[in-house]
Amino acid sequence: MSTPQLVVHHDKELMAQAAAARLITKIVDAQASRGSASVVLTGGRNGNGLLAALAAAPARDAVDWGRLDLWWGDERFLAEGDPDRNVTQAREALLDAVPLDPKRVHAMPASDGLFGSDVEAAAAAYAEELARAAGPENHGAVPTFDVLMLGVGPDTHVASLFPELPAVRETQRTVVGVHGAPKPPPTRVTLTLPAIRAAREVWLLAAGEDKAQAAAIALSGAGEIQAPAAGARGRSRTLWLLDSAAASQLPRSLYPPASP
Numbered sequence: 536m537s538t539p540q541l542v543v544h545h546d547k548e549l550m551a552q553a554a555a556a557r558l559i560t561k562i563v564d565a566q567a568s569r570g571s572a573s574v575v576l577t578g579g580r581n582g583n584g585l586l587a588a589l590a591a592a593p594a595r596d597a598v599d600w601g602r603l604d605l606w607w608g609d610e611r612f613l614a615e616g617d618p619d620r621n622v623t624q625a626r627e628a629l630l631d632a633v634p635l636d637p638k639r640v641h642a643m644p645a646s647d648g649l650f651g652s653d654v655e656a657a658a659a660a661y662a663e664e665l666a667r668a669a670g671p672e673n674h675g676a677v678p679t680f681d682v683l684m685l686g687v688g689p690d691t692h693v694a695s696l697f698p699e700l701p702a703v704r705e706t707q708r709t710v711v712g713v714h715g716a717p718k719p720p721p722t723r724v725t726l727t728l729p730a731i732r733a734a735r736e737v738w739l740l741a742a743g744e745d746k747a748q749a750a751a752i753a754l755s756g757a758g759e760i761q762a763p764a765a766g767a768r769g770r771s772r773t774l775w776l777l778d779s780a781a782a783s784q785l786p787r788s789l790y791p792p793a794s795p
């Protein structure tokens with residue numbers, strides 16, 4: 536697993552624009568070398584900010600949207616179309632504006648869908664969908680995602696892996712149901728750390744003062760059960776994309792402030 540690298544941008548708008556540009560390049564490169572690309576989206580303010588910046592970027596037309604698989608790192612287990620669902624927010628920010636192949640948009644199940652309110656069945660079905668998409672080189676578990684993005688919560692949660700809850704301790708399954716999440720809604724579906732670690736690149740997004748303590752804790756050697764963001768690593772790259780407010784409490788050894 537890779538060691539975290541940090542990129543600190545001046546403010547959250549610049550961070551979103553720079554991350555969007557970085558994502559466009561990654562997708563275009565993956566499509567050139569492997570024929571298609573796969574990206575895992577995150578919910579939350581920073582993830583949606585990135586998607587909105589991508590929607591506004593003229594270079595978005597460089598992406599072949601029909602050869603892109605989109606997956607989600609987590610979902611709030613709510614009814615289809617609920618404004619708080621991560622997929623609803625992603626559609627509004629970007630997905631409705633680009634010519635994606637609907638068969639390659641792998642939204643997590645909703646609470647009024649095929650599995651009703653059975654979040655465990657919904658999680659198992661998403662795990663099966665991932666396994667079907669995985670090639671032999673992936674050992675049948677999940678595809679090797681090109682980029683997997685994670686918004687970092689102020690409590691160090693990523694996806695719906697909250698500190699100390701059972702989901703963050705999962706070592707076998709790739710997707711699990713979450714009950715009693717401290718951030719509403721309490722019922723969620725999430726990729727687990729083993730699934731996250733299957734990605735080539737994991738990008739952690741943290742902008743704003745309310746993310747400063749979480750970034751400092753996760754990057755200072757905390758354990759993944761207490762600080763799930765600390766356990767999110769990519770096979771070849773782990774990239775923390777921050778703004779200066781979120782980087783403000785990092786130890787000097789990680790992010791020396793500019794000299795006056």
Ligand SMILES: O=C1O[C@H](COP(=O)(O)O)[C@@H](O)[C@H](O)[C@H]1O
Nearest residue numbers: 577578579580581686687688694
């Ligand atoms: O609930 C969630 O929160 C986190 C972080 O959200 P933010 O608004 O604090 O940036 C997000 O990563 C996750 O996908 C989402 O379900």
